[in-house]
Amino acid sequence: MRLVLNSNSHASTLFFFACALIFVGLGFRDAWPPDEPRFALVAKEMVNSGQWLVPMRGGEIYPDKPPVFMWCIAFFYLITGSLKVAMLLPNAIASLVTLGLTYKLSLRLASEKAAMLSMLVLLLSPQFLIQAKFAQIDALVACFIWISVYGLIQHFYVHVNWRWYFAAWFFMGLGIITKGVGFLPVLLFIPIAFFAFTSGSHRGKWSLRMLFGPLVMLSVVAMWLAPLLYLGLIKQDPQIQQYLSNILFKQTAERYANAWHHIEPWYYYIVEVIPVFWITPIAILVSKAKSLKDALTHNHAYSSLLIWVILVVIFFSISPGKRGVYVLPALPALSMVAGLVLANSTVSRGLVLFARAVTSLISAVLLIAGLALLFHEPTAVKLMTRFDSDSETLVRLSIVLLVLGFAGLCTHIVYYVYNKKRNAGDGELLARQLLAWLFILTVIPSTFGAWLLNDYRTPRIVLQNAESQISNMLTKDSTAFEVGIVSFKEQYLLYSPFEMAHFGYHTPKEVENGTAWAWLANTSEPSREQTKVSGQRVRPPMRQRFLLVPSDYKFQCADLSQATSLGVVHRDEWLLLPATAASATCDLPANGPVFNSYDGSSD
Structure with a gap:
């Protein structure tokens, strides 16, 4: 027909x-790895620094792509003030x-x-x-x-x-x-x-x-x-x-x-x-x-x-x-x-059956996957182990899959009944059914799914745990702190609630390790600089330093027994190292760069 x-x-x-x-769904979720946080971070730095010619990532040049896409995100960020919205508008x-x-x-x-x-x-x-x-x-x-x-x-x-x-x-x-x-x-x-x-x-x-x-x-x-x-x-x-x-x-x-x-x-x-x-x-x-x-x-x-x-x-x-x-x-x-x-031709019966079979199969698979995650414990345990996830996240994912699968299958039932009553043509009915099915499989993940899974797809919880642990570890004579990170991905800089130093995205691991150790070890003493307060010269409060390290990084020149686990995100367990964990000496090269993620400066 x-x-x-x-x-x-x-x-x-x-x-x-x-x-x-x-x-x-615009504005319902944050930037999700692997690519989105990188472009969002570069665009955010363009707006914050006023430097748009060369893309920068955490104060370091991002050399992999020309800047037009990041310019577009930065432009919409200037207009909307929301990075969640701005990052998706150019492609939309x-x-x-x-x-x-x-x-x-x-x-x-x-x-x-x-x-x-x-x-x-x-x-x-x-x-x-x-x-x-x-x-x-x-x-x-x-x-x-x-x-x-x-x-x-x-x-x-x-x-x-x-x-x-x-x-x-x-x-x-x-x-x-x-x-x-x-x-x-x-x-x-x-x-x-x-x-x-x-x-x-x-x-x-x-x-x-x-x-x-x-x-x-x-x-x-x-x-x-x-x-x-x-x-x-x-x-x-x-x-x-x-x-x-x-x-x-x-x-x-x-x-x-x-x-x-x-x-x-x-x-x-x-x-x-x-x-x-x-x-x-x-x-x-x-x-x-x-x-x-x-x-x-x-x-x-x-x-x-x-x-x-x-x-x-x-x-x-x-x-x-x-x-x-x-x-x-x-x-x-x-x-x-x-x-x-x-x-120029007709919609064959075979094409209609193929389209309905594919959409039915996808909906059924989603429904079965949701049921398996919710009720089949061995499957749930296996996935939690493989992806270092927790039961709450898995339950959220199963709910999204169940809703998607059930709603997708309902489109077939509804249009089967509609076709029986109206005797509509196969071609017209197929188009309407596919659009209804597409609407369900687009809107639900973009809104409900994004809302449920956003915390799992960003490192905010780990960074909040770091902030809480640092507050508990600060000494009485120090209320200021600095945090460094090794082996980072862009999302950690993008979502960090505090200033973050890093040691170069492409820096060799040995040099990164030595430079991070030097950065952590050399600042446990208060600054010698003095300022005038009420006519008297006083030293500013000591800034304690902490380092975020993935557990599989095998960080050297530090006492890892002093590390505090911050949790798992994106299949990495993150540890918090205080300055006291740094060894007195380290044989690793320490001549790598140090970048500041907030002001774009580097040493």
Whole structure:
């Protein structure tokens, strides 16, 4: 049966539904590891320090990514004053732009129905919605890449439009200073050139002015890179030189050709990512292989988009380092192809059964997992041991899973009864059921789930325990204290209620250990500096120092019997070491850096 979803009102309703899905839950949770606390911390330091040119993490340069994504979070942090909201807004807005452009481009190339279905397919693709609701960099760079693709398709296949052509290069440049791979739309020139010159339809679209496109892209990159080059090459700032070396070489060419982590086989995307995270367009195209061939015949725009998707997947497959989110920029193009195929054909009974089977299976698995955690003690004990969790957290997780599974299964019951009464068409009913199911599996985790699990996903409890223990350990003549941390992750600096010193994120462990020991041992005596109070010179109160150490760190040059356990978070037990635990001497090198997480200073 055909999908009866071809009016403009349906498209508007679907877009506002997408807005609700993406924006619901903003402010309900904090930044969750592994990536969110890093970007949130960098953005927070930008606002606090006023230094936006170079990303800083706890006073130390963060050399792994260009700054645009952190700029966006910092901008919204300035406006809203809430880091919880600000960290999620850039991707939420970017994803809606991607969704809207997918609709608009499909509308110009095909029909209202194809445009609406393309938007529906993209929204039902797991990878798109997941990235829209998390503070990772990929949804934003995917948006910039998709704007570039939109501009090129507009110019070469809709009508000659040099503004859109140069806008495409502008956003490529913006994508490059967001995450390096902003140049991916350049691959689109391969199918565009092939179809243009084999069909003889290149007149007016190709001219020497095209050469100004790369200059536009480089100009955008230069707006950020030129000040860095001035500071690094002219002013000879060693920190800037180190940052440039890392961001221009190690994090680009070296990371692509000789990756040092996330090593996966060449077929990783084809076998492990695309079938799961792109399941919606893939299921449609596999079930409609014949219709796909018919839809692409003499349709050079859609053929170019599909070839570009393949080229993007090949590009990332060549690199030994792979993550599923890398191929996200190609998903809107594939959704457009799937939307066109679906608009030109019928929804087969097999596709309906497959969609219902997948959603039923996921809901059933969630329900069974919740029941197992709640009532099957061996499973609960095994998980608590593996993840160093507690029974309260496991109960909270089981409640979320039970609600998700039960509510998801209810959508099948409700729409089965609805179909029986109204005798609605399979296609229309399937779309409504999938959207209802998606609403449940999005809203509940974003609100209720985030509220229940937030404490488990942040180190606040351990840091509060540290603050309480420090208060009990302070001597009568000292009310001031300083805390250092080794082997840290960004969330410990982000959520710390007190000033935190660290010894460099990439400092070798031996040097970090020796430097931390020196920092802890050298400040047990009061400062010699004096200040005037009521005309008399008095010494300021002694600042006692404490060190946070993971239990598996094997910290040397200290009496670990004096350590106090603060609890377990993120599978690490944390210990609190007082200054009295530091050994009198230590043979480890102590020449590492010391960074202050509050004021951004370093020694």
